[in-house]
Amino acid sequence: MSHVHAPYHFVPLSKWVYMPEWAHLVSHDVPFQDGLSGSIEYTLTNKTPLCVGSQHHQQENQPTKVLWHRNPHGQFVIPSTSLKGAIRNTLEISSFSKFKSIDDQRLSYRTISSGSEYLKEVSNSAKVEAGWIKYCNKSSAWQLSLCNFAKVKHTDLKPYCRVNIRNEMSAVEKYQALPITTDIEFDTNTLKRSKDGTHTIKHVGQGGTKGSMVFCNNRVVDELKGKPEYYEFSYCFHGKSQKVVSGAHINTLVDGCLSSHNEKQVQFLKMNPHPEKGIPVFVLIDKKNQNIKALGLAKLPRMMYKHSFSELVDRKQKDASKALIFDMAECIFGTLREEGLSLKSRVSFTDAVCQKKLTPTCTKVILGSPKPSFLAAYLEQPLKDNYVDYNSHNAELAGWKRYKSLNRFESNYNQKEHDNDKVLSEIELLPSDTQFNGRVVFHNLKPEELGAILWSLTYGEKSQCLHQIGHGKSLGAGACAIEVEALSCNGEARTPTEFIERYVQTMERAYPSEHHTWSDSPQLRHLIALANPATHEHTINTYIDFNSGDYKKIQNGKLSMPQLEVAGKSLPRKEPEEITTTTAPNFAKGRLAALITDEIRETLWYKMHSEEAEKRQERASLDAMPDDVREIATLKLRFERTEKLARQHLHVEVVALCHKALEKQLSPQAIRELIDLISDETVDFQNVGKKKKKDRERLIKSVKELM
Structure with missing residues (x-):
């Protein structure tokens, strides 16, 4: 099997970000004329086994234990933070809020398969040298000094240093066995040059040249290229050039190097550098212009992609991601801003408590973690046989990652195949149909905002749609339905439907398309489809086995995540052409005017959006x-x-x-x-x-x- 499959999919990003017409009036202290305060009583029922863990215990050679969260009375509870996070994410998508659920980072790559861009553009056009990076407190900048390097076979190192370094060890384990401060001696006249130009030390311990041992993480053994003993070597950095390089470019390269390599290895080297030289790195230098292209902790350094996540979001939603725009989720749940314009949350969640006394079952699982470096899924791939990556001019993030709601839980642990307890987790699961009772307390919400909360709790009263909560979501655990039991507004009992309809009407009216509706938008259709277990009954909902060869076939075949299908038809991911990053009529009005500096006022962006805001306000006034x-x-x-x-x-x-x-x-x-x-x-x-x-x-x- 060599097609892309995963337990998650993506709700596509929209160019349009909705800013409520009342955003400039939101306050915790000054009530709206139609403001509502009260509470929502609800029941959460898990349709598949559920684990919301609070404690992680790991003993040596034992699986990590994830124990259920309990309150002081010993009752099972789902913490308010878990519930609030799940509901806010749903509300952000349905209300076309800004895309913020992403770490601002720039990924790196080192794909050395045949015909890869890395080999063509990096390795073949550059040479590798060695160096040391050290932070200079005086100049507040990183400095790079180049040096020489040579291979050292572990069998030659063992008699001299009396340590048994093996390829299977991590870099940290190797450094712990043989500290970076340990000098080894050798004779430069006996260095043997290999076909790739790398020298190898033949007689460790003989000669007057001294160097420091530098270790990398274990290399993956490919017996088609060489036997396991072929990979048993490390490096010795020796000598020092007079050239010391510093500046903004070096700072950027160092930051990229330290952020794109194994976190444990980086932290160890930061805490245990060579006291005089610093941290050892390999340096990739362009053969033509001698510019430094990359730094890395392995001989083939990782290259940083051109575009970071935030750059791709800004490209899609343009200036809608600026602090000048307050989306509905920010208005309701609060946000941080400069100029005293931060907003408090007007909604609070209590813990959801299970009233019954139950005995959870302990189940062994392997909890995978999806990686944004998986281009077949995390980036839109519009064309066949033309892979888009984070270097591409048309790179576009796939959107909001959501786990599929499944109608059953299946453990992926197989005792015969998985004998390494380090990768295992043992989670406590409560059985299906366990009920939890919780409350949402709200203060001074507009009717439309209360409708947004109620819609997000129940997916617009669609009972077949479920939320994903807790551990094991990739295996089908934690699919939960929420039902509103009681709604109190300003001391009166009300029904959720009237407020949900108010929210739907608001979004339909605001959706900037003459020929399409909010409810039929790609974003809403994907959100609802992913929350409905019926959508995924006949699809493969597991992670790809990276050891089976399927991953390499996907890369070589330039395959991408298939589109979601509902009733046998693919859901379109592209939004209508007329959708733009429009602003609300209240753009830079009222209290929001304090965010507009003279510098911003002179920008073309501000002038264009001010004109658009006036036109929208004019249209809204005429429509009324x-x-x-x-x-x-x-x-x-x-x-x-x-x-x-x-x-x-x-x-x-x-x-x-x-x-x-x-x-x-x-x-x-x-x-x-x-x-x-x-x-x-x-x-x-x-x-x-x-x-x-x-x-x-x-x-x-x-x-x-x-x-």
């Missing part, structure tokens, strides 16, 4: 008017935007409106607006020839007499 009033208000705007000499062409429409008024086809409010219009100097309604002037004056008088 009765038809006859809107017709007059629209005509008035046309006068304002028409040059003076051309305004008389619009007088014909004013005359027609006057006759409508006289024929009692306009409402009193519309007549008042019409009188204001014909009295406006901009309209200049009396500017006609002598023959028509008396007729025009009589018409104006007749209309005014209607009031």
Whole structure:
């Protein structure tokens, strides 16, 4: 089997970020005129076995134990933080909030398979040298000094250092056995040069040259390329050039190197550097211009991708991710801002408590962790046979990662295949249909915001849609349904449906498309499909076995994550062309104006969005008017935007409106607006020839007499 499958999928990102029209009025202290305070009582029922762990115990050669979270009374509880996180994520997606559920990092790569970009663009066009990096407190910058290096076979190292270094050991284990401060001696005249240009030390302990042993993590043994003993070697860094390089470029390369390698190895080297030289690194230098391209902790250093996660988000949602925009999730759950514009959460969750006394079962599992370096899933792959990576000009994140809601739990532990207890976890599972009772307390919410909370709890009262909570989600554990038992608003009992409908109407009205709806958007359809176990009954919902060869076939075949299917039809991931990163009418209004500095005010971005905000506010105002009033208000705007000499062409429409008024086809409010219009100097309604002037004056008088 060599197609892409996983227990998760992605809700596609949208260019549009919705900023509620009341965002500039949100306050914890000043109530909305229609503000609501109260509570939601709900019951959470797990449809598959559930583990929400609080303690992790790991003894040597024993699986990691994940024990259920219990309160002081010994009751099983789902912590409020777990519940709030799950509901907020659902609300962020459904309300088209900003995409923030991502670490801002830049990934690195080192794919050395045949024909890979790394081999073509990096290895073949560059040479590898050795060096030491050391932080200079005086200049507050990293410094790189180059040196020489040579291979040392472990069999030659053992008699001299009296330690048994083996390839299977990690770099940290090797350094613990033979510290970096240990000097080894050798004779440079006896160095043997291999085909790739690397020298090998033949006689360790003989000669006057001294060097430091440098270790890498274990190399994967490929017996097609060489026997296991072929991989039994490490490196010796020796000598020192007079050239010391520093500057912003080196700082960037060092930061990339330390952030893209094994965390345990990096932390060990940071805490245990060579006292004089620093941390050993391999240096990739361009053969043509001698520029330093990368630093790494292995001979083939990892290269940093061009685009970071945040850069790709900004590319998709553009300036909607700026602090100037307050999305609905931020308005409800709070957010941090400068200029005193931070918002407190107006919603709080209690722990959900199980009232029954139950005995959990202990189950061994292997808990995998998805990696964003898996390009077949984490990036949109629009074209076959043309893999997009984080270097590509058209790279686009796949979106919000969501585990599939499954209708059953299956452990992936096999005693015959998995004999390494270090990779195992033993989790406590409560049986299906266990009930937990919890409460959501809210303060000063708009009816639309309360509807958003209720919609997110119940997926708009779709009982078949489930939330994923706790450990083992990739195996089907933790699929939970939430049912609202009671809703209290300002001391009165209410029904959730009326508020959910209010939220839906708000999103449908705000969705910036004339031909498509919010409920039919790719984002909503994917969110609902992933939450419905029926969607995944006939799909493979397990991780790819990276040891089976499937992963290499996927890379070589440039395969990508298949689209979700509902009722045999693929869900489209591309949103309508007319969707843009529009802002709300309240952009930079009220309290939000404090965020606009003079520097921002001068940017093209601000000017464009200010104009767009005014247009949206204008459209919203017109939409709220009765038809006859809107017709007059629209005509008035046309006068304002028409040059003076051309305004008389619009007088014909004013005359027609006057006759409508006289024929009692306009409402009193519309007549008042019409009188204001014909009295406006901009309209200049009396500017006609002598023959028509008396007729025009009589018409104006007749209309005014209607009031």
